[in-house]
Amino acid sequence: MRAEARPVFVDIDPGTLNINGACVRQLMEQQVDVHSAETWKPPRSPGWKESQDTRQNNAPRAILPVHLYGQCADMDELQEIADEHRLLIIEDAAQAIGASWRGRRAGSFGRAAAFSFYPTKNLGAYGDAGLATTHDPTLAGSMRRLRNHGSPERYLHTELGWNARMDAIQAAVLRVKLKYIEGWNEQRKKRAKTYDRLLAEAGLSALRGLQPLATAQAASPVFHQYVIRAQRRDELQKFLATRGIASEIYYPIPLHLQPAFSYLGYKEGDLPESERAAREVLALPMFPELTGDEQKLVVAGIAEFYS
Ligand SMILES: Cc1ncc(COP(=O)(O)O)c(C=O)c1O
Structure with a gap:
């Protein structure tokens, strides 16, 4: 925009949430x-x-x-x-x-x-x-x-x-x-694998209203965030907070619906996958020093919510 360009938004891939x-x-x-x-x-x-x-x-x-x-x-x-x-x-x-x-x-x-x-x-x-x-x-x-x-x-x-x-x-x-960044990124990747395993072991799948994001075959992500899709996401977030488990919503308002871009004339429904992601995503605690026990607590909290 600062270069006088006009952004044209396109929808995202529902698996990875990257540009489609x-x-x-x-x-x-x-x-x-x-x-x-x-x-x-x-x-x-x-x-x-x-x-x-x-x-x-x-x-x-x-x-x-x-x-x-x-x-x-x-x-x-x-x-x-x-x-x-x-x-x-x-x-x-x-x-x-x-x-x-x-x-x-x-x-x-x-x-x-x-x-x-x-x-x-x-x-x-x-x-x-x-x-x-x-x-x-x-x-x-x-x-x-x-x-x-x-x-x-x-x-x-x-x-x-x-x-x-x-x-x-x-x-x-x-x-x-x-x-230290390479080592920290490796730690994040390990934590992500642990979440994948713990969520699967707890039987938390799409059928139970929960799904980790997909990783493309050619991608090696560094898990800045570990994000799940969750039905009744806002309730889940509140429930986790009562157990002392922090989580975040990145991002509740998609770019095409941000007031700063209202001049572009987009409206709700224009980019359905982006809008669905905004309603369903939840980022779980993720940092290199996260322990296995802490991850078990997070997953147990999620399992309790959906039980
Ligand atoms: C995807 C993405 N783009 C751009 C930015 C902007 O970066 P900065 O705040 O350092 O300008 C951020 C983070 O703030 C981001 O997560």
């Missing part, structure tokens, strides 16, 4: 003119430039997959669609540091990718911080300038940028924590 490639294909085949109905323009941001793209129509230019909860979106399918329709891929890898798809790491697929070091992330700073990646040296130079008031060298400003430098104190924290 079939929906992207459908959108591209409709050849929608995504800008034609546009009357609202976001404020022009620093660094904004007229597009060099000579395509006359207003067809989509980029796909922005979010590697949700630490699992890569289907990069095979998205790359195929991107190649076919000359689309850029820009990855939101905020939750997916260390995750991979066919052995290739999140953040290495697209023209550019963004990572978040918000304190709750797998690699969390002690305040706000983030990282952008790209294979393109020109783009890397541009990003380095933009984060520092558009300045390629001290007291020279070739364009308008932002103050988006990482604080030195956050960098110091992250430099230490970076050594």
Whole structure:
């Protein structure tokens, strides 16, 4: 939006909750003119430039997959669609540091990718911080300038940028924590397997109103969150709270229904799987230090609720 792009939302895969490639294909085949109905323009941001793209129509230019909860979106399918329709891929890898798809790491697929070091992330700073990646040296130079008031060298400003430098104190924290991230991610993967096993052993399946999210065969997720789908989700969450078990709903309002995007004209029912996920998802406690006994307590709490 800050680049004057207009987001076009597509529905998610109901298993992984990642962007659904079939929906992207459908959108591209409709050849929608995504800008034609546009009357609202976001404020022009620093660094904004007229597009060099000579395509006359207003067809989509980029796909922005979010590697949700630490699992890569289907990069095979998205790359195929991107190649076919000359689309850029820009990855939101905020939750997916260390995750991979066919052995290739999140953040290495697209023209550019963004990572978040918000304190709750797998690699969390002690305040706000983030990282952008790209294979393109020109783009890397541009990003380095933009984060520092558009300045390629001290007291020279070739364009308008932002103050988006990482604080030195956050960098110091992250430099230490970076050594541990692979191990922490491994711990998360083990905890996820334990949840899978405990939930299956407790007979908590779709028939009982509960289902862990799916992992795609080519994906190696880092379980930023361990998320289940649950019938009577809000009641379950309240019940778990009475047992001292915290859980979270990511995310109760899908993007297309957020007030900030009301100008796009989406309404309830437009993206049914996203809306269903918003009603059913529940993230269970997940962090590297979580113990097996704590996980048993969580699953026992869920089993008691559905018994
Ligand atoms: C998927 C996703 N995208 C983007 C962000 C934004 O990251 P930040 O808060 O570091 O700007 C977050 C987390 O806050 C996120 O989880």
